[in-house]
Amino acid sequence: MNKEKKPLLITTGEPAGIGMDVVLLLAAENKLQDFLRPIWVSADANAMKKRADELVAAGVLKNCPTWQTFDIDGVKEDAITQQISQRSTDNDSAFVLLNVPCAAPVTAGQINIDNSAMVAQQLAIAHKLATNQTVAAIVTGPLQKSALIDAGIKLPDGTMFSGHTEFFMQQSGCEKVVMMLANQAMKVALVTTHLPLKDVASAITMDNVRQTVQIVIDDMKEKFGLTQPRILVCGLNPHAGEGGHLGTEEIDIINPVLREFIKAGVDISEAMPADTLFTSRHLANCDAVIAMYHDQGLPVLKSHGFGDTVNLTLGLPYIRTSVDHGTALDLAGQGGASATSLYQALNMANEMADRSLINKPLA
The missing domain is CATH 3.40.718.10 (Isopropylmalate Dehydrogenase)
Structure with a gap:
């Protein structure tokens, strides 16, 4: 030793x-x-x-x-x-x-x-x-x-x-930390963690999304050594709200925050439908995915490497x-x-x- x-x-x-x-x-x-x-x-x-x-x-x-x-x-x-x-x-x-x-x-x-x-x-x-x-x-x-x-x-x-x-x-x-799970296939961070599904939508606030994105950016740089991390973000609703027909959180909350980061030069997407984001075409060009809730992101990740996956907490000292x-x-x-x-x-x-x-x- x-x-x-x-x-x-x-x-x-x-x-x-x-x-x-x-x-x-x-x-x-x-x-x-x-x-x-x-x-x-x-x-x-x-x-x-x-x-x-x-x-x-x-x-x-x-x-x-x-x-x-x-x-x-x-x-x-x-x-x-x-x-x-x-x-x-x-x-x-x-x-x-x-x-x-x-x-x-x-x-x-x-x-x-x-x-x-x-x-x-x-x-x-x-x-x-x-x-x-x-x-x-x-x-x-x-x-x-x-x-x-x-x-x-x-x-x-x-x-x-x-x-x-x-x-x-x-x-x-x-005030805020971020749960991320990582394996060879992908890295997935969560805006919300251990909440009943009925409580998730109310926890998706502009401050929560903003803090999550910033912590992911900071720790992808500090802990993973990526100078310009590429980040994809899931919408909350099916089809990322379908233009407001299936929910308005993407329009009212998520995308306005993401546009702040895009305007600042961050390589980050607007809210994307989770059912198409987690495809090889998109994952090949990203370093981390931000999902809105626990079972939106983690089942997909674990299906690609359960037992080889690491849970880490971003934002801690x-x-x-x-x-x-x-x-x-x-x-x-x-x-x-x-x-x-x-x-x-x-x-x-x-x-x-x-x-x-x-x-x-x-x-």
């Missing part, structure tokens, strides 16, 4: 799910060394050892990977790197485990809401370590939103826990990527889970972190 580079931090998320499994799979295949920087993992130390033993017993792993455990209770975030460095002498270890204990024993595949506070604690620790630049990036494993909600875990503003994106946005004091899958409770500890998405999320985070060091575009 290259200790001159700051670590990538993986949060394993829901302990009953496959977050620990996919880390162990990459560790067993020696793939965590590919990134030439330290890898830190937050998890319950006892649960991680138990899960490794279960995967060995299931024949998924030939041998249990080795790691170094570091108890972070009572250690200030800005001192963690120094203390780990002082203790870390075993170069054969695949990763450093930041021990975040669960309140109750972990059983693979069985949610226990008593452990939801530990899941939230992982995220709070990750935010602090990224904010003070102890780690180069956060890579999040899957959590079970329903478990956190049932446990009464709230977002910082006191509202219902709705996901990683909203958590990191509020912790960072950002630090790098955050994530897997594109859920907790897969039925696979936890049993085998069958794929670590491909975690590998891709680590790779994207690593490339962005490397680029921030050398200040040049990604290849």
Whole structure:
């Protein structure tokens, strides 16, 4: 591991799910060394050892990977790197485990809401370590939103826990962030995220569209190294409103904002029908698509590469990527889970972190 580079931090998320499994799979295949920087993992130390033993017993792993455990209770975030460095002498270890204990024993595949506070604690620790630049990036494993909600875990503003994106946005004091999913086929950003469909239209405001477009432009330049990103934008309504006959949001809200950017020299389309935008002819000439809502853009993207897709949050003061899958409770500890998405999320985070060091575009 290259200790001159700051670590990538993986949060394993829901302990009953496959977050620990996919880390162990990459560790067993020696793939965590590919990134030439330290890898830190937050998890319950006892649960991680138990899960490794279960995967060995299931024949998924030939041998249990080795790691170094570091108890972070009572250690200030800005001192963690120094203390780990002082203790870390075993170069054969695949990763450093930041021990975040669960309140109750972990059983693979069985949610226990008593452990939801530990899941939230992982995220709070990750935010602090990224904010003070102890780690180069956060890579999040899957959590079970329903478990956190049932446990009464709230977002910082006191509202219902709705996901990683909203958590990191509020912790960072950002007015707006943008969820983007990316794979080899396309990159899709969203104006709205986890809303009931009936609430989407009212959330499509000029300010929301304007902020989303600006964040996408800024981060396509900063994080992807594109000096003049080419962006296509979906309309909200079928056929982008059909000239107002199927809805007027394109005429009244979306296109007036997009024309502001076009006038400023941005390579961006006006609102296009989503059913024709996502064709190879159009995608061949764009760097990113902006969709109005979750299930307008993401099913198309995932149909081109589910398991190879990375979820990232644009607009944060630090790098955050994530897997594109859920907790897969039925696979936890049993085998069958794929670590491909975690590998891709680590790779994207690593490339962005490397680029921030050398200040040049990604290849």
